[in-house]
Amino acid sequence: MNCWMNIAAESDFSIYNLPFGIFSYKGHDPRVGVAIGDSIIDLVLAHDAGVFHDIALPLEVLHTDTLNEFIRQGKSVTNAVRNRLQDGLTKENSKLHHIKDTFVKQAEATMHMPVEIGDYTDFYSSIEHATNVGKLFRDPENALLPNWKHLPVGYHGRASSIVLSGTPLHRPKGQMKPAEGNPVFGPCKLLDFELEMAFIVGKDTKLGHRVTTSEAKEYIFGMVLFNDWSARDIQKWEYVPLGPFLGKSFGSSISPWVVTMEALEYFKVAGPVQDPEVLEYLKYEGDYNYDVHLEVLIQPEGDEENTISKSNYKFMYWNQLQQLAHHTVNGCNLRIGDMMASGTISGKDEESYGSLLEITQAGKKTLQLKNGVERKFVQDQDTVIMKGYCEKDGRRIGFGEVRTKILPSID
Amino acid sequence: MNCWMNIAAESDFSIYNLPFGIFSYKGHDPRVGVAIGDSIIDLVLAHDAGVFHDIALPLEVLHTDTLNEFIRQGKSVTNAVRNRLQDGLTKENSKLHHIKDTFVKQAEATMHMPVEIGDYTDFYSSIEHATNVGKLFRDPENALLPNWKHLPVGYHGRASSIVLSGTPLHRPKGQMKPAEGNPVFGPCKLLDFELEMAFIVGKDTKLGHRVTTSEAKEYIFGMVLFNDWSARDIQKWEYVPLGPFLGKSFGSSISPWVVTMEALEYFKVAGPVQDPEVLEYLKYEGDYNYDVHLEVLIQPEGDEENTISKSNYKFMYWNQLQQLAHHTVNGCNLRIGDMMASGTISGKDEESYGSLLEITQAGKKTLQLKNGVERKFVQDQDTVIMKGYCEKDGRRIGFGEVRTKILPSID
Numbered sequence: 001m002n003c004w005m006n007i008a009a010e011s012d013f014s015i016y017n018l019p020f021g022i023f024s025y026k027g028h029d030p031r032v033g034v035a036i037g038d039s040i041i042d043l044v045l046a047h048d049a050g051v052f053h054d055i056a057l058p059l060e061v062l063h064t065d066t067l068n069e070f071i072r073q074g075k076s077v078t079n080a081v082r083n084r085l086q087d088g089l090t091k092e093n094s095k096l097h098h099i100k101d102t103f104v105k106q107a108e109a110t111m112h113m114p115v116e117i118g119d120y121t122d123f124y125s126s127i128e129h130a131t132n133v134g135k136l137f138r139d140p141e142n143a144l145l146p147n148w149k150h151l152p153v154g155y156h157g158r159a160s161s162i163v164l165s166g167t168p169l170h171r172p173k174g175q176m177k178p179a180e181g182n183p184v185f186g187p188c189k190l191l192d193f194e195l196e197m198a199f200i201v202g203k204d205t206k207l208g209h210r211v212t213t214s215e216a217k218e219y220i221f222g223m224v225l226f227n228d229w230s231a232r233d234i235q236k237w238e239y240v241p242l243g244p245f246l247g248k249s250f251g252s253s254i255s256p257w258v259v260t261m262e263a264l265e266y267f268k269v270a271g272p273v274q275d276p277e278v279l280e281y282l283k284y285e286g287d288y289n290y291d292v293h294l295e296v297l298i299q300p301e302g303d304e305e306n307t308i309s310k311s312n313y314k315f316m317y318w319n320q321l322q323q324l325a326h327h328t329v330n331g332c333n334l335r336i337g338d339m340m341a342s343g344t345i346s347g348k349d350e351e352s353y354g355s356l357l358e359i360t361q362a363g364k365k366t367l368q369l370k371n372g373v374e375r376k377f378v379q380d381q382d383t384v385i386m387k388g389y390c391e392k393d394g395r396r397i398g399f400g401e402v403r404t405k406i407l408p409s410i411d
Numbered sequence: 412m413n414c415w416m417n418i419a420a421e422s423d424f425s426i427y428n429l430p431f432g433i434f435s436y437k438g439h440d441p442r443v444g445v446a447i448g449d450s451i452i453d454l455v456l457a458h459d460a461g462v463f464h465d466i467a468l469p470l471e472v473l474h475t476d477t478l479n480e481f482i483r484q485g486k487s488v489t490n491a492v493r494n495r496l497q498d499g500l501t502k503e504n505s506k507l508h509h510i511k512d513t514f515v516k517q518a519e520a521t522m523h524m525p526v527e528i529g530d531y532t533d534f535y536s537s538i539e540h541a542t543n544v545g546k547l548f549r550d551p552e553n554a555l556l557p558n559w560k561h562l563p564v565g566y567h568g569r570a571s572s573i574v575l576s577g578t579p580l581h582r583p584k585g586q587m588k589p590a591e592g593n594p595v596f597g598p599c600k601l602l603d604f605e606l607e608m609a610f611i612v613g614k615d616t617k618l619g620h621r622v623t624t625s626e627a628k629e630y631i632f633g634m635v636l637f638n639d640w641s642a643r644d645i646q647k648w649e650y651v652p653l654g655p656f657l658g659k660s661f662g663s664s665i666s667p668w669v670v671t672m673e674a675l676e677y678f679k680v681a682g683p684v685q686d687p688e689v690l691e692y693l694k695y696e697g698d699y700n701y702d703v704h705l706e707v708l709i710q711p712e713g714d715e716e717n718t719i720s721k722s723n724y725k726f727m728y729w730n731q732l733q734q735l736a737h738h739t740v741n742g743c744n745l746r747i748g749d750m751m752a753s754g755t756i757s758g759k760d761e762e763s764y765g766s767l768l769e770i771t772q773a774g775k776k777t778l779q780l781k782n783g784v785e786r787k788f789v790q791d792q793d794t795v796i797m798k799g800y801c802e803k804d805g806r807r808i809g810f811g812e813v814r815t816k817i818l819p820s821i822d
Contacts (some may be wrong), residue, residue: 029543138652147651160744163743241545241549241651249567333572335571393432
């Protein structure tokens with residue numbers, strides 16, 4: 001496909017992508033937009049211009065501050081919108097060309113949270129990460145717990161504190177337990193990121209009903225990058241027996257553009273062989289891993305960006321279909337906008353570890369950055385950036401980035 | 412105070428209570444109501460009649476299907492409304508007497524979920540319950556984990572599947588691990604209730620900011636009864652290392668009337684002595700336990716109700732101020748409508764255990780019910796009922812009940 005717009009070859013937002021987001025600009029209310037190159041198509045203005053005249057798409061689901069009601073129209077509508085835009089970007093004589101002056105430069109827009117998140121679930125689906133953490137937090141000889149290969153372990157996370165890329169977070173305070181003596185209170189000392197991706201639920205389910213792996217695809221709208229910030233010292237003391245709580249709930253960060261599963265379809269690959277064989281309800285057909293190149297960068301205040309990890313979403317042991325089928329197998333209902341994160345995405349090599357906990361072996365090793373700077377964990381005023389893109393046969397689509405600066409604790 | 416209405420002495424909804432809820436009747440939209448005796452005061456009609464003429468209370472926060480926007484008006488408004496009603500119920504010449512014909516019989520009304528729940532947190536704040544479960548699930552010699560007396564352990568739960576009293580739930584299916592051999596899939600065999608109470612957040616907080624124990628009171632609107640349904644066999648296999656997930660998320664049940672903290676004020680009592688001393692941020696002044704008599708009943712299909720537990724909310728080791736201060740100490744933001752449950756409320760005696768897990772010692776003992784019926788865990792078609800009330804010096808207020816029938820798994 002050739003786009004009549006001038007789009008940089010390395011752009012995340014090629015004509016093959018067309019992700020949805022919520023943006024505002026020049027005093028206009030938030031609304032649904034689609035990213036293309038360095039621009040945004042304002043879908044409210046496109047609707048006004050009749051671009052969607054034969055698609056059953058009420059204007060009010062575009063002129064609003066979350067994607068939830070747009071997603072609720074169903075894939076037949078949201079795919080028709082995306083296909084119409086794709087078509088209109090290849091044909092100079094389409095209605096889309098005629099409204100090109102209404103396109104907004106991304107640099108002039110403000111992005112907003114793309115969805116209202118009902119519930120947020122975090123999985124733990126990278127075998128390398130689960131093994132690494134098990135070695136560090138528990139028993140090096142039995143790093144992987146007995147259930148891990150039988151089900152996609154997950155837990156409920158905090159939805160209220162999920163923030164958009166660009167929103168700074170304060171270093172959390174909390175209770176920590178030194179190796180010797182009583183617990184103490186203060187700012188977390190072992191602040192860490194977790195490189196994750198998250199999918200967004202695209203269809204409600206009914207309480208008591210399950211979604212099978214073969215149906216699951218219809219229930220997933222799209223994906224974002226996800227930084228599951230973690231305070232390792234708070235987490236380590238609090239997490240038994242009911243799981244992570246304040247070590248995570250001070251904030252998680254997401255990228256603003258929701259890349260659809262249809263855009264990602266072209267980049268599917270086979271997942272790892274699952275041995276032992278999984279129970280029937282977790283079996284699936286076809287390839288459902290995705291080849292997404294991921295990168296983590298850290299930028300100390302006033303300094304350069306340093307790439308500190310390169311991983312890939314294709315490493316996941318458990319895929320989305322399995323995560324979703326497992327999540328609903330007990331009858332738990334899903335709502336449009338629910339977010340399900342992957343868990344930290346680590347690869348086999350040290351260069352592909354998705355957290356500082358793993359990269360520095362819980363602080364035993366020092367990470368050497370440019371200009372003589374060193375890190376074991378994240379320091380105040382550091383910015384952590386995550387990026388992700390797919391590339392195959394000259395076709396490239398990307399997620400943009402999730403970028404978060406850490407500010408000192410509030411007194 | 413004497414009410415001009417005829418209210419039964421054993422009514423939960425005396426003039427001292429006046430809880431808020433959402434109800435509908437005779438084809439009318441859902442709206443805010445206040446329970447009194449066997450009736451409901453329709454606050455939309457009371458507003459129309461000028462009862463709140465000098466209170467800054469927009470009609471639209473009453474004529475809606477959740478209490479969230481009503482609560483958002485702040486305690487100065489919600490308390491003024493409650494005080495006005497209390498006053499109007501004692502004076503025959505008030506506007507309230509003049510609209511008594513608009514009162515709705517509870518038997519003719521349909522109750523709805525009282526709030527839209529943003530996030531739901533479950534604590535684990537009964538020392539007796541934590542000890543009992545620790546013995547059964549882990550190590551009888553070290554039942555209480557090292558962190559338990561230093562912080563109010565809690566975890567994030569699933570908000571989407573919290574349902575109102577009267578809503579039946581299907582027995583969850585899931586993965587379970589027999590003592591020997593591979594995990595299996597099927598309907599849960601060890602279905603249990605957990606007797607809890609939950610408070611509802613009444614004021615938003617800002618991400619990065621904490622609420623101290625001395626401020627916490629202003630952030631709590633009121634309370635409901637809470638049944639934290641638990642599938643023990645699913646939970647036991649899945650819960651390491653990240654906590655309960657599908658063993659809980661198939662459903663939790665709440666009572667419909669939100670009893671305000673102001674109504675409960677009169678029933679405050681001292682909590683247990685906390686030893687070891689807690690960290691500074693968890694210290695508080697005054698008494699913040701509540702003497703609420705709790706009862707669990709089980710009713711097999713077509714049979715009688717059987718009281719199987721009598722407990723009390725005053726047994727809590729960690730109180731609400733500590734729970735809320737702990738929850739926000741890392742900067743986690745709260746939203747109006749967030750629900751925070753206590754964890755299972757067990758007392759010292761077997762008769763006061765708040766779950767079948769504890770009552771039957773994980774099925775080792777059999778519970779003898781009336782008419783020769785026996786139970787170890789909850790069976791299909793059983794109804795579980797929880798009730799709660801406070802009584803002191805002839806003043807009685809109550810929570811009504813949370814009642815849930817268990818239906819078979821859906822195929």
